[in-house]
Amino acid sequence: MFKIIILTLALIVVIVLGVAATRPDSFRVQRSLSIKAPPEKIAGQIENFHAWSGWSPYEKLDPAMQRSYGGADSGKGAVYGWQGNGKVGQGRMEILEASPQKVTIQLDFIKPFAARNTAEFILQPQGDSTEVTWAMYGPAPYFHKLMGLFLNMDQMIGKDFEAGLQNLKAVAEK
Numbered sequence: 001m002f003k004i005i006i007l008t009l010a011l012i013v014v015i016v017l018g019v020a021a022t023r024p025d026s027f028r029v030q031r032s033l034s035i036k037a038p039p040e041k042i043a044g045q046i047e048n049f050h051a052w053s054g055w056s057p058y059e060k061l062d063p064a065m066q067r068s069y070g071g072a073d074s075g076k077g078a079v080y081g082w083q084g085n086g087k088v089g090q091g092r093m094e095i096l097e098a099s100p101q102k103v104t105i106q107l108d109f110i111k112p113f114a115a116r117n118t119a120e121f122i123l124q125p126q127g128d129s130t131e132v133t134w135a136m137y138g139p140a141p142y143f144h145k146l147m148g149l150f151l152n153m154d155q156m157i158g159k160d161f162e163a164g165l166q167n168l169k170a171v172a173e174k
Contacts, residue, residue: 023140029154030135031161037172039100039123039130045171046121047098048073049080055167057160061087074098086112093119107136115144132168134161 035042045051049069053059065084071077075098083090090111097104105119117138124131136157140148147153 023148025140026137027140027144027148027153028135028137029157029161030133031158031165032131032133033162033165033169034126034129034131035165035169035172036129039125042123042130042132042168042172043098043100043103043121044074045168046103047075047078047095049078049093049095050074051171052080055164055171057163057167058088061085083111107138132165134165136161 045055050073059065062084065082065088068081069079070081071079071094074095076095078095078098079092080094081090081092082088089109091107091109093108094106095103096106101123103121103123107117107119109115109117115138117136120133120135120137122131122133122135124133
């Protein structure tokens with residue numbers, strides 16, 4: 001009987017590992033919201049890391065988080081680093097591209113695990129409003145694929161993006 005249980009567990013592990021291997025090699029999470037403000041005003045909030053404390057949901061996860069700023073004051077070349085508790089970990093962002101239509105950020109996580117992703121904000125004018133899309137995408141190494149079988153990354157990060165966009169809306173529509 002013990003042998004059957006061990007063989008069954010081994011088979012389950014092999015199946016789970018096999019299914020993980022078939023998952024996509026990259027991921028993308030995105031959310032969009034219409035904000036009644038011009039793209040330039042919204043982009044100003046995104047391309048200035050000092051302004052993120054007013055709308056980013058991640059800024060509120062650790063009141064004692066240590067922040068550092070470098071490079072340009074805002075826009076291309078601006079750098080933001082953080083180190084905090086287990087909820088925020090440690091990482092670095094650098095703005096690679098900034099315009100009223102698009103802000104692209106290289107996002108490097110250091111702790112609790114290393115990862116390099118891209119965060120992107122697309123701003124599309126629609127009359128007196130702007131459709132803002134916040135996306136994050138990057139490679140999905142095997143460990144990411146395996147964890148994706150048990151944790152829904154889209155739901156986890158998507159909730160944060162939804163909250164952040166609502167906060168951005170409140171700030172930009174003032």
